[in-house]
Amino acid sequence: MAKFQAPKGTRDYYPAEMAWRRYLEGAWQRVSIRNGFEEVEGPIFEPLDLYKVKSGEGIVSELFHFTDRGERELAIRPEFTPTLARMVAEKANALSKPIKWFSMPNLCRAERPQRGRLREFLQWNVDLLGTDSPVADAECIYTAVDLLRELGLTPRHVKVKISHRDVVRRILMRFGVAEDKIQDAFELLDRRDKIPAEEFNEQAGKLGLDQSTLERFNQVARMRVGSQAAWDDIAEQFAIPQEDLEDLAALHEQLKAFGIAEWCEYDMGIVRGLAYYTGSVFEVHEVSGAERAIAGGGRYDKLIEMFGGPSTPAVGFGMGDVVLTLVLADKGLLPDDVTPAADVFVLVADDSARCKMNGIVGALRAAGLHTRFSYKTTTNVGKLLKEAGQCRARFAVILDAKTDQQNTVSVKNLQTGEQSETGIGELVPVLKG
RNA sequence: GUGGCUGUAGCUCAGUUGGUUAGAGCAUCGCGUUGUGGUCGCGAGGGUCGGGGGUUCGAAUCCCCUCAGCCACCCCA
Structure with a gap:
């Protein structure tokens, strides 16, 4: 008889691993609740089409999908946001605003496992819907920081890298990038560190950037500015007109008021691959860049409409358990035994x-x-x-x-x-x- | 999905140019009997050497396939 093993990219939770999972989920839950979020959950599979709405046909190859006995095309959830959007759209009129929800789903993606990425993992989702105030963006970031702090991390270990799509769009357009090339430019920006300089320049040229603007574009794209200084000093470093930065300025004010400026830095290179982000975007990274992103999120004001709901501004983020655990281990912050001790x-x-x-x-x-x-x-x-x-x-x-x-x-x-x-x-x- | 590296006990690994019944440490379990805790001593269980096929008188060792892990690419919701 053949021996069985856990499927590729999945994990068994023996008592020690399960105890760690509960410990982490406990921290997620505690932090969510004290920041005023309520827990929700949905089905672990959804109609395949639900995921195509947001991500297009190309997503299908990354999904575990199947056909049930009623010939329905279904997929195991690869993310929670479409479920959340569906839930919000369905009861939008009955829910009091703002909606502050969190969830801790297990998700599955049909990708090759590698460092920091498995086929089944847990992800903490925090979403705040129904307000377009920058307070909401800042509160989401605050909640992420609150969790990092809860687990013993400090600004010396991790940073929230923040950008804003409208800001980057204005900069790009001022540099001569046409409206219909903006999305291409975002994608190029996202890949700036993965491709050789010549190729970057060549691609940038195709977007309509000439030699001098390309240089300035490159400069802005790679600039990282700590958020502790006064806003005027920060704006000066970007060397672009103040009015182009106003969205970031508004967010900056809120982050500062929440007292988390030392955890944050502005990085115009953060754009996130997803097309649906409409405003702020942010990622949490280990400071040396050793691991992939610990968390990622941003504002997505058009998404609820895409799922048939009323126009509803929204901002949120997801944090996976895999990279987070790796970073905690790297920093020596993994508690050695969190199984319940006997009295x-x-x-x-x-x-x-x-x-x-x-x-x-x-x-x-x-x-x-x-x-x-x-x-x-x-x-x-x-x-x-x-x-x-x-x-x-x-x-x-x-x-x-x-x-x-x-x-x-x-x-x-x-x-x-x-x-x-x-x-x-x-x-x-x-x-x- | 593509490529590179790896695969011997639960864990970390030995295993000489292919040569008899595959070893160690840790861990697990038992014993050491009027006893007070991460020691010590003795002992036991546990591996068809990831799986399958091939070469050979003979394979853990060489070849092929497959599975899994790690790493990179794609992608990253």
Whole structure:
């Protein structure tokens, strides 16, 4: 019989991995909720057409798709945004604005796995719909930063790189790029570090840039400006007219007011591949550029209409678990064991007390304590304490020769080593206090 | 989907120019019996050497195919 293994690019979650997943999901959830977002979820598969609306026919080869018994073309979700857009469009009139939703779906993409990318992964999605205020853009970025901070990252480890499509569009047009070439220019900008300089120049030439504007374009495209300085100083560095930067200026003001300027920098090279972004765009990167993007997002004011809903401005981002975990590991910020540690370990040091064990264990559990015991028959306390240590118990409750007759046990604090005798009746208050 | 590298126990790896029943450390499990915790001693289980086919008297070792992993490209929602 052939041995089975997990499909390419998927993961099994053994207790240690599952504990890490729950830990991460716990952080996502905690941060979302304290920032005022509500959790939503949808089906793990949708009509194939749902994904074509946003991304076109080309997306199909990247999807796991199938036909059901009713001849319906379906696809396992590769992203959550179309589901979210569908959900918002369906109840748009009934939902109070702004809509602040988050979700933590597992997603599947039929791509070759490589560093930072698997075929099935988790992604934290945060979306804020129904307002076009830059406060919303800034709040999304703030929420992302809040999560990064929650996991122990600092501005020395990661940066939010921010750009704005309208700003870049104005710059490009001022440099002589025609309206219908803007999308091509975005894509070129996105690839600027992946292609040789000559090819970049050649491609840029086709967009209508001449030698001098090309140089300035290149300069702006590669410029990174920290967001801590005063806006006038930042604007000056870009060396383009102030009025072209007004959208970024508005966002800057909000980021500064949220107190996260040191986490952010402006980078006109960030455009995101997606055509549907309409305003701000941003990505979270490890500072040295060692890994791919930790998170990415931006404003997409036209998307809800594309899914048949009313005109609804929106901004949001997605953060995958794979790159995030890699970065935390790179920085030594992965906690070594996040499986639930036991509160109490009950051990039997004398066979006469064995009849009392189940009752004590049950009473402790009924009081809400995470209680474990040994399945071994030995009364070797050394071995049993070792076992207690392995499940990281805070206390050991030792049942000895006096337990059966006098209803007393010894309680050992496994952190301090202190040990004292106590009556079974006082056990719960002693352990909880 | 394309290309490169890799594949021996749960993990990290040994395994001499193809030569008898494939090893170590860690981990796991057991024992070391009136005992108090990440020691120590002894012992056990666990691999058809990723899988299949071929060359050969003989393959973990050479060849082909396949699967998986890693890395890059495509793409990155």
